[in-house]
Amino acid sequence: MTDLDPHLQAPARLKLVTMLTAVSEAEFAVLRDRLEVSDSVLSKHLAALGEAGYVRVRKGVHLGRRTTWVSLTTTGRTAVGDHVAVLRALIADVP
Amino acid sequence: MESGSDADALRDAERARDAWAQAVVLPRGHDVAIGGAVAVQVATTVIGLTVDAPWALWALAGGLVLFGVVAAIQLWRFTRLNGVRVGGFASRVVFGTAATASLAEGVSLVAGYAAAVRELWWLVALISVAGGVAYVVSGRRWLHAYRQEPARFGAGESALWLALAVGLAVAGLVLLVLQR
Numbered sequence: 149m150t151d152l153d154p155h156l157q158a159p160a161r162l163k164l165v166t167m168l169t170a171v172s173e174a175e176f177a178v179l180r181d182r183l184e185v186s187d188s189v190l191s192k193h194l195a196a197l198g199e200a201g202y203v204r205v206r207k208g209v210h211l212g213r214r215t216t217w218v219s220l221t222t223t224g225r226t227a228v229g230d231h232v233a234v235l236r237a238l239i240a241d242v243p
Numbered sequence: 244m245e246s247g248s249d250a251d252a253l254r255d256a257e258r259a260r261d262a263w264a265q266a267v268v269l270p271r272g273h274d275v276a277i278g279g280a281v282a283v284q285v286a287t288t289v290i291g292l293t294v295d296a297p298w299a300l301w302a303l304a305g306g307l308v309l310f311g312v313v314a315a316i317q318l319w320r321f322t323r324l325n326g327v328r329v330g331g332f333a334s335r336v337v338f339g340t341a342a343t344a345s346l347a348e349g350v351s352l353v354a355g356y357a358a359a360v361r362e363l364w365w366l367v368a369l370i371s372v373a374g375g376v377a378y379v380v381s382g383r384r385w386l387h388a389y390r391q392e393p394a395r396f397g398a399g400e401s402a403l404w405l406a407l408a409v410g411l412a413v414a415g416l417v418l419l420v421l422q423r
Contacts, residue, residue, distance in 0.1 A: 163252075170394055242247075
């Protein structure tokens with residue numbers, strides 16, 4: 149069996165990437181509010197996931213103001229799928 | 244992580260994702276706007292293909308431009324309202340790549356053309372409206388499916404695929420106009 153992905157083991161990070169599987173791209177502030185974390189916590193997770201090549205962060209304009217958009221990369225999407233599959237297998241193995 | 248906390252973390256993550264998908268809404272008046280634009284586009288395309296007058300071609304072009312403008316506005320409003328971009332919404336709901344929407348538009352164009360050839364213009368109008376309604380129903384079905392399985396239905400066709408499809412549709416239309 150493949151191992152759990154170390155980049156996705158923290159529950160907050162798993163929640164973040166799982167939420168991103170539902171959209172093509174999300175605004176940073178919307179993601180922060182949904183996750184109920186601070187800007188700095190979300191930035192830290194995004195930086196780590198960005199280094200792993202799992203998320204893409206780009207600057208854009210929304211409602212006439214500069215904003216940040218976050219999306220999963222193809223590698224990230226595959227990694228989330230694999231990680232969840234391993235998690236499910238582990239959960240199923242517990243008597 | 245241990246299996247108990249693994250299960251809790253996964254459940255929590257999936258609940259958060261599902262709640263987010265449930266909170267995604269269509270902009271106010273979306274159905275009327277997109278359904279109306281499709282109905283007008285079907286009617287003007289039929290007119291452009293069957294009426295032998297310069298204004299008919301302008302009507303055809305106007306219908307296409309109107310649809311493009313309405314589509315762009317709906318995409319902008321959806322993003323503004325929800326703070327997210329969802330590929331499935333853009334392709335399946337707005338650009339009608341869902342099977343029901345594609346079929347509805349295709350059938351209404353063919354049926355509208357057949358009615359126009361017989362100069363049954365009231366029927367052309369009726370068929371165009373029916374096409375718009377079916378397009379809207381298809382969009383609503385996508386939203387329902389997306390809320391049930393966001394990870395599966397969130398993704399739509401790529402921008403390249405959409406551009407190719409639109410390009411082919413316009414090229415086909417130009418050929419039909421030239422063959423009049």
